[in-house]
Amino acid sequence: MKLQSKYPLSFVLGALVLYLVFFIIPGISGIVYSFTDWSSYRTEVNFVGLDNFRTIFSSGERYLDYISNTLVFVLVTVVLKTVFALALALLLNDAVKHLTHFYRTMIYLPAVLPMLAVALIFRSILNPATGLLNVLLRGVGLDFLALKWLVDPNIALFSVIGVDTWKGVGYIMVILLAGLQAIPKEYYEAAAVDGAGALAKFGHITWPLLTPALIVVTVLNVLYALRVFDIVYVLTNGGPGYATEVLFTAIFKAFGQGRYGLGTAISSILFVVMSGTGYFVIRLMERESVSE
Amino acid sequence: MKGQKLSRRDFLRLSALGAAGAALAGCRPTPTPTPSAAPTQAPAAPAPAEKVTLTYLVSQGWLFDAEQELGQKFEEQTGIHIDYQVVPSDQYFNLLKTKLNAGEGPDIFGGQSGVTDLIVQYNVEKNAVDLSAEPWAKLEDPLVSAQSTVNGKIYGLTLWATTATTWVINYNKIIFQEYNLSEPETYADFEALCQKLLDNGIQPIYEPISDGWHHVLWFPELGPRYEEVTPGLADQLNANKAKFADNPTMLTVLTQLKEMYDLGFFGENALSDAQADATKAMASGEVAMTLQNLTFSQQVENDYPDMKADTFGQFMMPLADNQVLNINPAGPTKFIYSGSPHIAEAAQYFNFLTQPENMQYLIDHTPTMQTLPFPGVKSKLLPNQQAFLDAHPERGTVYQTAVNYVNPQWMDIGKDLTAMFTGAMTPEDVLASIDSRRAELATAAQDPAWD
Numbered sequence: 001m002k003l004q005s006k007y008p009l010s011f012v013l014g015a016l017v018l019y020l021v022f023f024i025i026p027g028i029s030g031i032v033y034s035f036t037d038w039s040s041y042r043t044e045v046n047f048v049g050l051d052n053f054r055t056i057f058s059s060g061e062r063y064l065d066y067i068s069n070t071l072v073f074v075l076v077t078v079v080l081k082t083v084f085a086l087a088l089a090l091l092l093n094d095a096v097k098h099l100t101h102f103y104r105t106m107i108y109l110p111a112v113l114p115m116l117a118v119a120l121i122f123r124s125i126l127n128p129a130t131g132l133l134n135v136l137l138r139g140v141g142l143d144f145l146a147l148k149w150l151v152d153p154n155i156a157l158f159s160v161i162g163v164d165t166w167k168g169v170g171y172i173m174v175i176l177l178a179g180l181q182a183i184p185k186e187y188y189e190a191a192a193v194d195g196a197g198a199l200a201k202f203g204h205i206t207w208p209l210l211t212p213a214l215i216v217v218t219v220l221n222v223l224y225a226l227r228v229f230d231i232v233y234v235l236t237n238g239g240p241g242y243a244t245e246v247l248f249t250a251i252f253k254a255f256g257q258g259r260y261g262l263g264t265a266i267s268s269i270l271f272v273v274m275s276g277t278g279y280f281v282i283r284l285m286e287r288e289s290v291s292e
Numbered sequence: 293m294k295g296q297k298l299s300r301r302d303f304l305r306l307s308a309l310g311a312a313g314a315a316l317a318g319c320r321p322t323p324t325p326t327p328s329a330a331p332t333q334a335p336a337a338p339a340p341a342e343k344v345t346l347t348y349l350v351s352q353g354w355l356f357d358a359e360q361e362l363g364q365k366f367e368e369q370t371g372i373h374i375d376y377q378v379v380p381s382d383q384y385f386n387l388l389k390t391k392l393n394a395g396e397g398p399d400i401f402g403g404q405s406g407v408t409d410l411i412v413q414y415n416v417e418k419n420a421v422d423l424s425a426e427p428w429a430k431l432e433d434p435l436v437s438a439q440s441t442v443n444g445k446i447y448g449l450t451l452w453a454t455t456a457t458t459w460v461i462n463y464n465k466i467i468f469q470e471y472n473l474s475e476p477e478t479y480a481d482f483e484a485l486c487q488k489l490l491d492n493g494i495q496p497i498y499e500p501i502s503d504g505w506h507h508v509l510w511f512p513e514l515g516p517r518y519e520e521v522t523p524g525l526a527d528q529l530n531a532n533k534a535k536f537a538d539n540p541t542m543l544t545v546l547t548q549l550k551e552m553y554d555l556g557f558f559g560e561n562a563l564s565d566a567q568a569d570a571t572k573a574m575a576s577g578e579v580a581m582t583l584q585n586l587t588f589s590q591q592v593e594n595d596y597p598d599m600k601a602d603t604f605g606q607f608m609m610p611l612a613d614n615q616v617l618n619i620n621p622a623g624p625t626k627f628i629y630s631g632s633p634h635i636a637e638a639a640q641y642f643n644f645l646t647q648p649e650n651m652q653y654l655i656d657h658t659p660t661m662q663t664l665p666f667p668g669v670k671s672k673l674l675p676n677q678q679a680f681l682d683a684h685p686e687r688g689t690v691y692q693t694a695v696n697y698v699n700p701q702w703m704d705i706g707k708d709l710t711a712m713f714t715g716a717m718t719p720e721d722v723l724a725s726i727d728s729r730r731a732e733l734a735t736a737a738q739d740p741a742w743d
Contacts, residue, residue: 010308013308041738150564241707255390256386256390258389258393
């Protein structure tokens with residue numbers, strides 16, 4: 001009985017108070033401020049109802065494009081990171097016998113590099129005229145692949161996605177690898193005895209048992225991608241023109257201009273989208289894992 | 293056992309509360325610095341007990357090596373160290389405004405002078421110190437100091453060759469001779485010569501769009517032409533009685549600019565070209581023209597001694613058949629942050645910089661600085677540059693200075709123009725966008741003309 005008794009409330013009180021004061025209360029007051037015209041040009045703050053939201057969703061402004069850029073970013077990075085990370089994790093789990101620790105370290109390494117340094121270096125590498133990538137491609141005769149990575153409005157967003165995927169795939173791979181290693185080998189042996197091929201093993205054993213790890217990984221990816229800022233800011237600053245602006249660069253610009261009410265309104269929209277997405281992804285994958 | 297359990301619980305309780313307490317202890321309120329009305333005169337022989345460091349936030353391109361060398365000399369004389377924080381130009385205004393809005397400005401900050409900017413962009417009456425009582429304030433060229441004055445108070449020091457620089461098209465005379473080209477006076481002639489150069493494998497113009505501010509110059513620098521075609525336009529725009537979107541000359545200029553981009557006159561890599569490589573591009577001999585200051589040729593010779601300054605000639609931007617010289621009495625200016633704890637030391641630095649021998653040092657050691665708007669300095673314009681200025685007595689003030697709420701949206705216009713080049717916006721969209729941002733800025737500044 002004593003082992004099952006809960007710890008007293010006083011243990012968690014300190015952390016709870018800090019969390020309330022520095023996260024919950026500012027978050028809620030931020031949402032409240034999004035209904036005002038708070039700005040750096042005036043000292044009074046007036047309640048303006050849904051004006052800020054009307055600005056954001058009106059067709060004359062570009063915010064709907066920013067939202068669509070953010071959603072494209074989310075979708076493509078989640079798919080790319082999960083697919084590549086899963087492939088690498090499967091390889092490192094089974095196929096590769098030697099130097100697995102070395103490969104794991106090298107693949108994970110980009111995740112610990114500072115984002116600012118990575119973005120600045122890639123900005124130089126991806127320069128269409130003098131950057132390393134295009135110089136190499138032209139050197140081996142692949143001129144047609146030497147695209148204008150960060151300055152062509154049609155592919156700039158995908159170049160940013162590429163750099164972000166390169167940086168983040170290691171982190172996801174490590175989580176999936178842990179999930180893979182938790183699957184007991186007996187299942188695979190039993191399946192082999194029953195005559196199952198590699199694809200059947202993956203579909204019937206690996207995938208279902210990996211679902212908890214996949215849920216974690218998807219939620220992490222989605223929430224990170226919705227909040228993306230520094231890589232976009234440094235690589236393109238939302239350019240060329242407005243082709244790669246995402247929600248967070250818009251928030252930064254609004255705050256930089258002193259339009260705090262508008263900035264918090266965009267943040268509130270982001271908050272709603274993130275909460276909703278996180279909830280639905282978890283429910284969706286829980287339902288899948290339960291039905292298996 | 294029971295005793296062990298309790299003491300472990302107590303230990304955990306204590307450490308949890310201790311950690312929370314330590315974190316909250318960090319929330320001691322910092323003393324808010326009180327802005328002083330005017331900096332006191334520095335004492336004759338200052339010997340500060342602790343080393344004072346002044347932070348100076350400045351955009352790339354506004355700070356020259358000569359000034360940093362003077363900063364070292366200043367440190368040797370007074371012991372005050374200047375920490376120059378240089379920020380890339382496309383991020384500078386975002387960063388400065390964020391810092392000023394957060395109440396954490398650097399001791400000294402750079403900004404463009406021009407009366408609207410002072411109020412809307414930097415809110416100088418709140419964020420900067422009144423420097424009218426400083427010894428150099430009365431000596432500065434009045435046209436120049438007028439651009440850093442609000443309500444009769446001078447807030448900034450403009451150490452820039454504003455009176456002698458103008459943005460003109462610098463062209464390689466050797467290339468022009470090779471293809472029998474002459475200085476164009478109409479857009480049609482200009483377009484024809486660009487096309488001829490392109491057909492012969494020469495890149496007509498070097499236009500660094502990646503910095504975000506350079507390609508904007510083509511538009512507001514033609515202010516004198518807009519004023520020539522529509523006299524009184526600047527005043528009407530300032531009184532909110534006219535709009536950019538209704539002016540046909542402005543539309544012509546933007547349409548011509550878009551045409552120049554589409555025809556490939558700016559080269560293959562215009563969107564990723566940088567201003568920092570402008571001298572390299574012109575020294576290579578593969579580019580014929582670039583829109584730069586009157587004194588750019590000296591900069592090229594300075595960076596690439598084999599390319600002599602007299603290789604380059606100048607002519608005015610011929611868009612919309614312009615033939616009026618564009619002058620800007622405003623320029624990069626230094627301000628002292630009102631919330632700085634070292635206002636007196638910063639004022640000391642300004643006094644030091646404006647000593648005649650130090651200003652002459654700046655002029656002599658900075659290729660682009662031909663003169664300064666103060667008496668007692670010797671200008672170093674080349675004879676042909678002086679001749680160019682003398683040959684064009686008809687001048688006008690550029691629109692980023694003559695019209696309010698234009699300069700604060702410079703980088704935004706840059707984004708719009710890039711979007712126009714890539715086809716995401718039309719020239720009409722860009723003009724409408726400029727008007728709507730002017731309205732936003734004016735309403736935020738509670739300008740009575742926008743009610």
